[in-house]
Amino acid sequence: MFKGKTSLDVTQLENFIYDMSKCIKCKGCTWVDHIYMPGVKFSTRCPSATRYLFDSYGAYGKMRIGLALAEGRLDYSDELLRILYACTLCGACDVGCKRNLDLEIELTLEALRIKAVKDGKGPMPEHKKIAQNILTRHNRFGVPHENRRKWLPEGIKPSPKADVLYFVGCSASYTSPEIARATVKILNASGTPFMLMPDEWCCGNVLYSVGMIDEAQALARRNIEAVKQTGATTLLTSCAEGYRMWKVDYPKLLNMSTADLGFKVVHLVELVDELIKKGALKLTKRLDLKLTYHDSCSLSRLSEPWIPWEGKRGQWGMVSPPLERRRGTNGVYQPPRDILKAIPGVELVEMPRMRENAFCCGAGRGTKEAFPDFALWAARQRLEEVKEVGAEAIVSACPWCKENFAQAVSKNGEGLKVLDISEIILAAIPG
């Protein structure tokens, strides 16, 4: 067993030898806890293990692979890389494992990808293309950078200077502009002045997710500095993936606390919830809709603030100084639910797997790019759950989720509505 000085630095897989070696293969990372389990249906939490039905694909398999790699007992192969990357890094395993053992499973999975890139083996070829797009055109799609603001509706003028800076992100700028448009209209309706970044670049989510740590760090430094130059006190996102990147992964990459970023990172649902509760925004227009809310991984269990830690591990794995564990319970769960419940005519029904136990949509962390079939399969699993509770619409707070669900619905020719919460909020504003 590992004893001695260690830290949560994901650039060194060795920091997680204790976590990898202490996995007891109980599969708490695969099954939803019994107290929440609604029955045999919807009882798994890990998309990768559920889809590939082979132990290597579960977190427990990857812990053993990681340990063998760290100890030089295993060589890379195509199949090994596939196992490392056909995983949505959704954090469901981390939540499951921490119910019992407090092992740092999500961080270990991230560290494994960083090691794979450092060893010259990762990421997958599809990821390299996305990375090239980000590095040369500042967006993940490889489309012209100068079109980044084309979504901005006529008649809405961002302020040259404001406390709130809206970071739009690649998806809402290019492929889901309805989310960006709804967001700025909501800000206008509530009388919230906002600015945009003078020259917005990609947040680098895919770079970090696939293990390209040097490129992700450089982008994190550039983006944080660009926000500081504007003087904004709040960075607003309408994208869960971007939210996690700014709030959790930038501080993690730069070995600092979220609290020391120099500005607050806020998702649209947090801002709108506050505006409603202060009376600055009224959602009084009736929308007769039975809907369910999908907790995006990056706005929920993966969104807890980052606090660096280094210390010692002693007998029975005890750590000193104490480590504030991130167990996923402090994610952004209530604000979107309170918003939806505040709208007249909206009936919110919950899916069996919700909050920190939600099943990932399958799109994020490099999955959709390298394993599109797996991503659509995961979305389908979730849509089965939507059907089970009889909802007419699935609502999420992330363009990645919306796009993946929409593709899965259209492939299946269903009538289910797929909406972003910004669209629902806008539709409920009178006038």
Ligand code: SF4
């Ligand atoms: S829950 Fe944790 S200890 Fe149990 S199998 Fe999964 S990773 Fe291993």
Ligand code: SF4
């Ligand atoms: S991060 Fe998600 S997909 Fe990957 S092993 Fe964990 S639960 Fe499974």
